[in-house]
Amino acid sequence: MNILQVENLKTFFYTESDVVKAVNDISFKIKDNTVFGIVGESGSGKTLTALSILKLLPYPAKIMGGLVLLDGSDILSMSDDELRAIRGSKISIVFQEPSSAFNPVFTIGYQMTESIFVHQGLSAKKAKELSLEYLNRVHIPDPKKVFDDYPHQLSGGTKQRAMIAMALVNKPELLILDEPTTALDVTIQAQVLDLLKEIIEDKKLSILFISHDFGVISKMCDEVAVMHRGKIVEMGSAHNIITNPKEEYTISLLESVKALAR
């Protein structure tokens, strides 16, 4: 079964003088309990694809056509209330920059329990227990302290771990990771990737993994779509795309990475 099915999705920006086709007719499927990667350079439309799936588009972007089916139900035709009910529970997202994703004036614990109240309706005590359990699961050394900390008191790596815990706490079926390690130092990135690998190996959810880094993508994903200028230029198993790329753009992208890795 497919947890997510995207068909002919079109998301355009309407500016005064121009129409920018940021996501231009793309289709893909994510199978249950697999990791689907989107790789591309800046401006290729990968983040906008993620935001379209959540219907979280910034003005002046508009979805101009297509279908987004989450577990068979059409997201694009949902009302705001229906969307609010699935965002953060059935489908959740981790952004690149945890310091701007958290609200700076509330503690980590407050923000985690808030989302548990909304989606699971647990008591304050139960919500705290659950939060601590998940903070522990993402290997934060002192969950009780972090629960009472404000975001600015945490390092970048710990903040991103807390963000991942928060994304997982309502047991989503689809987790979107949008450049989750790009803002981190390389040693911290390796630790967070190990954590994500652990979550993936649990096989309890599907993941859409977005990154500009082919190295990270190859480490994490089962299937990969390469995006360029709003289109998917090539799609297939991660192994095939990396060992046997067909499209010119994929080849040039891989070559740049390999030239640097030599």
Add this chain to the structure above:
Amino acid sequence: MIVKLNNVKKHFPVERGFLKTAAGVVNAVDGVSLEIGRNEVFGLVGESGCGKTTLGKLILGILKPDSGSIEVAAKKVQVIFQDPQASLDPKMRVREIIGEGLVLSSPRSMVHGPQIVRKVEEMLDLVKLPKSALNKYPHQFSGGERQRIAIARAVITDPEFIVCDEPVSSLDVTVQLQILKLLKEIRNRLSITYLFISHDLRVIKFMSDRIAVMKDGRIVEQGPTQEIYSNPTNDYTKLLLDSIPSIS
């Protein structure tokens, strides 16, 4: 030797509250000694907060060391920063941005209008930008092109030594490669020495003849690039190298 550092230290005080009482110090650069040879690309690699940019600023003379000695045996020194969006004046045209470097670095009688334009055009040619760029503003260019302008602005002064501080970190990987190749080409053509600062081990390896690995204000390991990458002796260097997400 073009640059020689001996036990250089730079501390920043940490102040607290309204009265700015001293709350401690950050040892940004904590006893660094190194030598950079002429025509060498010396790579300085480390994670955020390790002191690599502070070290670059000390060598440029933007900061003064608390102790230790810094000798720079170059008549002209230049710098290329990470973000050309921030380092190029948005209200100046490309001809002014690049030309200004020449005007400011030459004796007044040496430069005249047509001469400046000719030299600026030469520089555009060097960094592979069309002449039509002359009258445009920075915002009319892509990130990679903007970094080419920053390179031209640095090179026009005929420097012997350039500090490149994360020059490709804000660029996409295909553009990164183009800019790195350009920097290499310029070095070979004009025999310039680079101090190349980056957090990215792949980029550092691609560029450098010798490297130093920095952590918490200290250099934990330095030597020829090939040697360190194939046989790192320091634990932190090993950890850094193991952390590179390579295509498998």
